[in-house]
Amino acid sequence: MRSENSTTEIIRQADSDEQLIELWLHGRPPHTQRAYRREADRFTKFVDLPLRKVTLADIQQFADHVDEAGLKPSTIQRSLSAVKSLFTFGFKLGYFPFDVGQAVKVPSFRNQLSERILPETDVLRIVSLEPNPRNRAILLTLYAGGFRVSEICSLKWRHLQERDSAGQITVFGKGGKTRTVLIPESVWDALLRLRREATDDDPVFRSRKRGHLNESAVWRIVRKASERAGIDKDVSCHWFRHAHASHALDRGCPIHLVQATLGHSSIATTGKYLHAKPSESSGGYLCCE
Template identity: 50%
Template sequence: MPKSVDDFSTYVQTDNNAISHSSASITPTEGLLDLWLHGKSPHTQRYYRREALKFLGVVNKPIDSITLADIQGYSTALHQSSLAVSSVARAIAAIKSLFTFAHQKTGLLKANPAGAVTLPKVKDSLAERILPEWVVQTMIGLEQNKRNRALLKLLYVAGLRVSEVTQLQWFSLQPRDVGGQVLVYGKGGKTRAIKLPASLWQELQSLRGDAAIGEPVFTSRKKKGHLKEMQVNRIVKAAAKRVPGLEEAVADAVSPHWLRHAHASHAMDRGAPVHLVKETLGHANIATTGRYLHARPTDSSSLYLES
């Protein structure tokens, strides 16, 4: 293990588990970030790298010289900025993750200066991001584009993350006795199989044409590769803006993840057991799935009181 940041690049280049680079030497910081982010989803990699580089650029010190005071000062500056509390919390969480990795996994740091930094408490706004069932059905029903309609339905019916749906290839779709199933490579390197109703299965199959088994299910018309996450966001937002009566501010905020929230909430409203929703969504623990029960309870003591 490296003893200082100065010899970290040598460690990275000789470690068989490190991400491979070209023959050009990499900086110690790049080496550490690559090791830290290795195996994480593309979305997490982009976000964590951006937040880490912003922090390191502000403190302008080698990572093994950064102190608790430096991190607390940066945290204070974020709180005093115009960022939402949730954005501040995510940024600090990324920094804490980096220092925990550098301390516990590489031995680069003798102590973790971020260990004592606390995350700000974030308001649980999950209930505000669960669309009514009629809104989701209207989004799907008003979509005229065949590919986009199937995309919306799959995001909702299977509860997929946007990173999962954009990576689907035709071998991910497998027939079953009735309908089919989709194999999803999700967070943490876990693969899960999700059964699909016959109607959605047929709709997806109608998109294939003569596409080879290794080609993307949802393709970008311009570049012919996988549909990008940004493009999926635009499709979902455009669908929300077509819904009559949906407030403009809500439509502007809708994202693909809102359809995943809707899947969980609507499925449990219809009697799906929590453990089954957990497995479908690929949650790491039941507590995460249970949040949907608290966000939209089916009963309350208030209903027992006279108005």
């Protein structure tokens, strides 16, 4: 047996910055890996130092750099959050003697959620004017299920199950969470019309090469459909998720049900949609005439 006075061996978990970054990214969703890797590359190219030699001043200079570069506030926040996450991970792993990023302040930015919620009439117009059956089914599924684009791109037919006259879709979502969402009959029918001779392991939304449709292709479908409908906004796939939450709450859906459908970890996240489109304000109680 090892003596209590013997020195405990410290096992090195990473031998290089590159290996540390790979360990940090491991197990994250593909889109998160891409975004975090991009921000890590941005940071390492700027400081041009081994990560163990990075100081708080270096990170603060990087923060000034991304601010002066004219990036969107949300991009700046994501970039600094990624850097902080990397250094926190390295510290917990024993790669760094202390967490140099802990003192970095990540700026907040104006919440633009209310600007990204389309009225029901706009969503229905986008869907109804889409001539391609596959693309129309994609738009309907994004909206009816409140899914993320990564979730629908990875769908196989075995993830869809019949429920009475409609059906349900099971997705493996953000944070490693699995959730099952009931799908309205009209949307279910639109999906089944795509199946034909497909097997359970075939993609629901196929590319021209008969593989899974990638996220960038779905983004192009959404953007083109929005332009066709005359929506003068930079509509993205995630706007359909915003619309799902907002419209469901407007129609009286319990907030905990919206939370479960969208897979939010906190009810506070779902509650942001109530604040984005309030039904009343204390200003209505004032005499302003």
